[in-house]
Amino acid sequence: DADVTQTPRNRITKTGKRIMLECSQTKGHDRMYWYRQDPGLGLRLIYYSFDVKDINKGEISDGYSVSRQAQAKFSLSLESAIPNQTALYFCATSEVKGKLGTGELFFGEGSRLTVL
Amino acid sequence: EDQVTQSPEALRLQEGESSSLNCSYTVSGLRGLFWYRQDPGKGPEFLFTLYSAGEEKEKERLKATLTKKESFLHITAPKPEDSATYLCAVQAQGGNNRLAFGKGNQVVVIP
Numbered sequence: 001d002a003d004v005t006q007t008p009r010n011r012i013t014k015t016g017k018r019i020m021l022e023c024s025q026t027k028g029h030d031r032m033y034w035y036r037q038d039p040g041l042g043l044r045l046i047y048y049s050f051d052v053k054d055i056n057k058g059e060i061s062d063g064y065s066v067s068r069q070a071q072a073k074f075s076l077s078l079e080s081a082i083p084n085q086t087a088l089y090f091c092a093t094s095e096v097k098g099k100l101g102t103g104e105l106f107f108g109e110g111s112r113l114t115v116l
Numbered sequence: 117e118d119q120v121t122q123s124p125e126a127l128r129l130q131e132g133e134s135s136s137l138n139c140s141y142t143v144s145g146l147r148g149l150f151w152y153r154q155d156p157g158k159g160p161e162f163l164f165t166l167y168s169a170g171e172e173k174e175k176e177r178l179k180a181t182l183t184k185k186e187s188f189l190h191i192t193a194p195k196p197e198d199s200a201t202y203l204c205a206v207q208a209q210g211g212n213n214r215l216a217f218g219k220g221n222q223v224v225v226i227p
Contacts, residue, residue, distance in 0.1 A: 104162045107161070
């Protein structure tokens with residue numbers, strides 16, 4: 001089984017619908033992230049969480065919200081999906097070494113979202 | 117703002133034809149530079165971390181090097197299974213520990 005599991009893997013929805021992407025991990029890491037990947041734009045950070053009570057906005061958080069239900073679970077929601085949110089979404093985790101986390105991220109397989 | 121530029125965007129190599137990928141960066145104090153490999157339809161997979169200029173890391177046919185302004189990923193005698201997109205990311209000192217990713221180098225190795 002994968003260490004970082006994302007569901008659903010593929011989703012097609014319509015404009016205005018609410019969508020939730022879920023991520024669970026068995027690595028025991030405190031830090032979890034949601035990224036978005038678009039062709040020609042690379043990976044961009046949406047939200048990140050250093051622990052259950054610490055959630056932070058990334059560079060492109062508008063239109064998204066998150067929930068850290070437990071150390072192992074981090075969900076991304078699109079309250080009212082729009083076509084330009086069509087993208088490949090990745091969840092990732094990292095551990096903490098010393099005072100700062102490492103840049104070694106462990107990614108899930110991705111969730112491909114299409115908004116019509 | 118931290119910036120990462122990777123070149124070339126795409127590269128086609130014959131099997132056995134060695135080449136190098138470039139990652140140029142600007143960051144307010146480098147804490148670490150990271151290379152990832154991404155296969156189509158998959159999440160990125162961590163390859164290397166480099167912390168200071170002059171440092172080198174190797175794994176099979178891949179060798180990563182770092183200077184104060186750029187990093188190179190050298191692919192020696194590539195095989196078709198080395199076909200992938202290679203991502204470079206930088207992490208600044210202090211702050212929130214976030215990574216800034218480049219757009220990637222797409223490598224295709226032809227048998």
